[in-house]
Amino acid sequence: MKRFRKIHKLSTECTECTLGTEHHKPPCQVLTQVKKGCRCRIRRHNAHGAIRQRLLDLGFVPNAEVEMIRCATLGDPLEMRMGDYYVTLRKREADLIEVQMA
Amino acid sequence: MKSRWPDLFEIKAQMSSPKNNISIGLAGQQNAGKSTIFNMLTGASQHIANYPGVTVDKKVGNYRDEHGRVEVVDLPGTYSLTSFSLEERVARDFLLREKPDAIVNVVDASSLRRGLYFTFQLLEMSFPVVMALNMVDVAEANGRRVDSEKLAQLLGIGVVPTVGRKGRGKEKLRQTIRQTAREPKAKGSLRIEYDRLEEHIDSVYDVLSESKALAMAVPLRWMAVKLLEGDSEAFKLLNHYHKQPENVIELVRSSVEAFEEKTDISPGDYIVSCRDREASRIVDQCVEVINTNTVHVSEKIDRVLLHRGLAPLFLVLTVYLIYELSIVQGYKLTFLTWPALAWIRATVAGLLPDPGMLQDTILRSLPLWMVDSVNTLLNYVPIFLILFALIAILEDSGYMARIAFILDRVFHSFGLHGQSTLPFILGGVFTGGCAVPGIMATKGIPDERSRLATILTVPYMNCLAKIPLYTLLVNIYFTASRSYVMLFISTITIIMAMIIAKILTSTVLRGRETSPFIMEMPNYHMPMVTSVLRRAFDRTWVYIKKVGTIVIAVAVCVYVLLQFPGIPDDRMEHYQKRMDAAIKDFQADIQGTQYADLLDDEQGLLDLLNISARYREAKLAASTQEASRAVDERYEARYPELFPLLRARDAESRAISRSLRNLANERTTLRTQIREETIVHSYFGSLGKALEPVTQFAGFDWKINVALISSFAARESSVATLGVLFQEGADENIPLEERMEREGEAGGNTPLHALALMLFFALYPPCLAATIMVKVQTGSYKWMFFSIAFPTIFGLAVASGVFTFGTMLGLSGIQAMGAFYVLALITAIGLSFIRDPGWDQGGPRYTTKQEFTP
Numbered sequence: 001m002k003r004f005r006k007i008h009k010l011s012t013e014c015t016e017c018t019l020g021t022e023h024h025k026p027p028c029q030v031l032t033q034v035k036k037g038c039r040c041r042i043r044r045h046n047a048h049g050a051i052r053q054r055l056l057d058l059g060f061v062p063n064a065e066v067e068m069i070r071c072a073t074l075g076d077p078l079e080m081r082m083g084d085y086y087v088t089l090r091k092r093e094a095d096l097i098e099v100q101m102a
Numbered sequence: 103m104k105s106r107w108p109d110l111f112e113i114k115a116q117m118s119s120p121k122n123n124i125s126i127g128l129a130g131q132q133n134a135g136k137s138t139i140f141n142m143l144t145g146a147s148q149h150i151a152n153y154p155g156v157t158v159d160k161k162v163g164n165y166r167d168e169h170g171r172v173e174v175v176d177l178p179g180t181y182s183l184t185s186f187s188l189e190e191r192v193a194r195d196f197l198l199r200e201k202p203d204a205i206v207n208v209v210d211a212s213s214l215r216r217g218l219y220f221t222f223q224l225l226e227m228s229f230p231v232v233m234a235l236n237m238v239d240v241a242e243a244n245g246r247r248v249d250s251e252k253l254a255q256l257l258g259i260g261v262v263p264t265v266g267r268k269g270r271g272k273e274k275l276r277q278t279i280r281q282t283a284r285e286p287k288a289k290g291s292l293r294i295e296y297d298r299l300e301e302h303i304d305s306v307y308d309v310l311s312e313s314k315a316l317a318m319a320v321p322l323r324w325m326a327v328k329l330l331e332g333d334s335e336a337f338k339l340l341n342h343y344h345k346q347p348e349n350v351i352e353l354v355r356s357s358v359e360a361f362e363e364k365t366d367i368s369p370g371d372y373i374v375s376c377r378d379r380e381a382s383r384i385v386d387q388c389v390e391v392i393n394t395n396t397v398h399v400s401e402k403i404d405r406v407l408l409h410r411g412l413a414p415l416f417l418v419l420t421v422y423l424i425y426e427l428s429i430v431q432g433y434k435l436t437f438l439t440w441p442a443l444a445w446i447r448a449t450v451a452g453l454l455p456d457p458g459m460l461q462d463t464i465l466r467s468l469p470l471w472m473v474d475s476v477n478t479l480l481n482y483v484p485i486f487l488i489l490f491a492l493i494a495i496l497e498d499s500g501y502m503a504r505i506a507f508i509l510d511r512v513f514h515s516f517g518l519h520g521q522s523t524l525p526f527i528l529g530g531v532f533t534g535g536c537a538v539p540g541i542m543a544t545k546g547i548p549d550e551r552s553r554l555a556t557i558l559t560v561p562y563m564n565c566l567a568k569i570p571l572y573t574l575l576v577n578i579y580f581t582a583s584r585s586y587v588m589l590f591i592s593t594i595t596i597i598m599a600m601i602i603a604k605i606l607t608s609t610v611l612r613g614r615e616t617s618p619f620i621m622e623m624p625n626y627h628m629p630m631v632t633s634v635l636r637r638a639f640d641r642t643w644v645y646i647k648k649v650g651t652i653v654i655a656v657a658v659c660v661y662v663l664l665q666f667p668g669i670p671d672d673r674m675e676h677y678q679k680r681m682d683a684a685i686k687d688f689q690a691d692i693q694g695t696q697y698a699d700l701l702d703d704e705q706g707l708l709d710l711l712n713i714s715a716r717y718r719e720a721k722l723a724a725s726t727q728e729a730s731r732a733v734d735e736r737y738e739a740r741y742p743e744l745f746p747l748l749r750a751r752d753a754e755s756r757a758i759s760r761s762l763r764n765l766a767n768e769r770t771t772l773r774t775q776i777r778e779e780t781i782v783h784s785y786f787g788s789l790g791k792a793l794e795p796v797t798q799f800a801g802f803d804w805k806i807n808v809a810l811i812s813s814f815a816a817r818e819s820s821v822a823t824l825g826v827l828f829q830e831g832a833d834e835n836i837p838l839e840e841r842m843e844r845e846g847e848a849g850g851n852t853p854l855h856a857l858a859l860m861l862f863f864a865l866y867p868p869c870l871a872a873t874i875m876v877k878v879q880t881g882s883y884k885w886m887f888f889s890i891a892f893p894t895i896f897g898l899a900v901a902s903g904v905f906t907f908g909t910m911l912g913l914s915g916i917q918a919m920g921a922f923y924v925l926a927l928i929t930a931i932g933l934s935f936i937r938d939p940g941w942d943q944g945g946p947r948y949t950t951k952q953e954f955t956p
Binding site: 070072074076083085090 | 184621
């Protein structure tokens with residue numbers, strides 16, 4: 001139940017990127033906290049097994065740049081741009097990826 | 103039991119084969135345009151097979167060049183060659199086992215860096231690789247130019263720029279394939295260095311090379327890397343080939359520990375970072391950015407189609423279009439194709455022994471039964487052709503991935519997947535569809551557990567053949583609130599399907615492999631007509647082949663259960679008497695005419711009846727006046743004495759002809775009644791009676807049971823069987839509604855009975871064709887039986903619950919319906935919040951774990 005509330009809360013944050021508020025920005029975030037239109041760099045991910053492999057295959061390697069594009073109508077999954085291609089992830093998986101604002 | 107891996111002898115045999123005819127594998131990541139390259143290389147000569155033991159399609163094609171034949175196998179599109187997903191294992195097993203002479207690695211030029219990860223894995227397996235650098239035109243439009251010569255030089259393999267959709271680069275690619283296959287080993291190709299891990303790789307390599315068998319079967323450096331990565335399939339290989347796997351496993355374990363202690367990073371992660379460094383080095387040297395910051399065309403389209411508010415609208419529109427075109431229009435098309443199937447049946451019927459007066463021999467009825475069963479399935483072919491073409495368009499255009507994106511959130515709550523949408527729509531979410539194409543469309547779902555759950559829940563949708571029974575019951579019992587009840591039926595099925603999906607994924611399917619929803623959003627492409635048509639025909643053909651073989655066997659079983667032990671003698675006598683009376687009437691009519699002698703024995707009469715039936719059919723089939731005249735001439739020539747009765751010209755023969763028609767009608771009626779009474783007395787019929795003590799809790803008497811059981815062969819028959827069972831009054835031409843109502847009132851049937859029946863019918867097991875499809879798609883009879891048994895028990899439980907509680911609380915049909923609806927809705931919403939057992943703290947759990955003890 002607690003987990004659901006967390007996801008629910010995050011889903012409201014799929015809003016426009018607010019670049020102006022830099023002092024608000026925490027130094028390290030997870031990918032779900034990145035707002036629409038913002039760019040960030042991947043630090044590391046806490047995924048294991050198949051998820052980890054799939055993330056690596058799709059270019060979620062440390063230092064890769066990610067741009068948040070949009071979320072689906074119901075707030076999950078997310079779509080993001082990895083250089084020249086676009087990838088979608090569920091929030092469950094995006095929660096495992098630690099990023100740094102670019 | 104035969105091992106999955108070839109033994110030494112087989113490997114040697116493969117190595118010494120002549121090399122003018124070669125076989126190559128086509129490998130690459132999803133969305134790299136692999137199938138367009140496959141079509142470009144092979145043209146029309148291709149077919150679909152299956153990889154042994156799994157339901158993954160294997161496309162095989164071939165072409166000739168100046169040296170000989172080249173067989174091309176299209177491997178499943180995978181991002182990587184690990185052992186995490188079924189497709190990856192299938193692809194890797196194929197490469198290791200078949201050892202193709204060359205591998206064409208299709209890479210999307212737009213995402214070269216990611217494609218290189220895959221190329222590196224192929225090179226590490228020491229395969230002779232040719233790279234088809236595909237969609238270079240799209241990459242340039244997006245501002246990226248790749249220097250293919252530089253790339254070839256860095257990788258040490260042939261690189262051919264191609265545009266598969268336009269056929270560009272075909273000859274060059276074929277030449278390079280031949281050239282690569284001729285060179286015995288991939289010499290000078292890039293070797294990825296793993297710096298600090300190298301010493302461990304070397305020591306593992308040394309231990310591995312002690313085994314000659316292993317060295318023959320797999321490339322050892324790759325094996326060493328895979329073992330250090332902790333790949334589960336690599337450990338299986340090791341156990342299979344190596345004489346002392348324990349020593350190797352021990353060494354790997356200690357190496358991994360030592361490495362992790364020294365570097366604080368797992369070998370797996372380290373390997374990835376080395377590969378990534380190498381890939382970015384190559385990309386930096388080969389890719390020229392001619393235009394930065396372009397917004398892709400696809401992204402521009404998605405700003406509209408995937409707009410947060412508008413996306414559902416476009417989705418509904420697309421779904422409606424598919425439904426309208428395939429199910430509605432396809433159904434209309436079946437009226438055009440049905441005559442062809444009817445002609446086949448008539449031809450078969452003509453070859454079999456003639457029908458008897460009241461009953462046919464098994465030599466006639468069984469083959470006809472089988473033809474009918476096959477025809478029922480072939481009847482869907484037009485629907486499938488349209489459907490598969492539309493699915494191919496959705497796949498090729500890239501919108502399929504978007505559908506999954508939009509709806510994943512909903513389905514995911516119930517253990518399903520975004521791509522479960524299409525199967526449910528085809529199954530008939532709201533207005534009626536067919537479970538057979540629905541189950542077939544589950545093929546694309548990447549998540550094994552969701553795929554099985556979808557297969558098992560699609561049959562709960564409202565198939566077209568369920569509608570007549572609903573209509574019948576609603577017209578009898580719910581005339582006042584017809585629209586509410588129809589709304590109830592169309593929405594309760596999806597609610598129940600979600601509940602069942604959740605139950606199944608949390609229980610029986612619990613241990614099944616799931617995969618994360620991490621998907622590349624492909625670029626939009628204009629679908630190509632040839633590729634769409636080819637896929638539509640291929641898939642339809644696979645359906646015909648697979649279903650055709652199984653259906654014959656199942657049809658025989660159902661035939662026996664529905665026809666034996668047969669109608670009791672006293673009932674048969676009763677029918678015989680009625681027939682005799684009709685014959686006497688007829689004979690009285692022809693007394694004193696010139697035909698009396700001709701028709702005085704029963705055989706002569708039977709022949710006449712059969713000839714006249716055939717004549718009428720032939721006349722109906724004749725569409726033009728000439729054809730009709732030809733039929734006349736043919737029958738006149740063959741039966742000169744009887745022809746005046748078939749086509750009456752004078753008053754006498756007209757009168758006899760009328761009398762003959764009466765006789766024929768009586769015969770048809772009696773035959774129908776006998777056929778249906780046979781069902782009542784059959785094993786299925788007895789089963790219906792035997793089940794009455796159980797089904798009484800749901801309010802079903804034995805008549806309903808028989809109707810439900812017999813409708814398993816085809817849903818359409820449920821109403822027909824009920825028609826037989828509620829026969830009193832049939833002669834007075836009272837409609838079935840009234841007959842059932844009248845008898846229902848006498849027997850105390852209420853709308854509550856009807857509600858229980860409708861609920862059971864909604865949850866009823868899939869029909870024969872759909873269960874066969876379940877077998878085909880799951881590859882196991884176990885799931886086929888499960889798909890029959892579970893809905894029966896569950897449906898009965900629900901129907902009994904509603905009926906028993908409804909009776910206890912004294913609810914009316916509508917009240918019980920409302921109460922049940924609210925209850926089901928609450929259950930579904932409640933279940934959607936329950937945590938999926940497949941997820942634990944770190945995310946979904948996988949059956950393929952990385953362990954050191956295989």
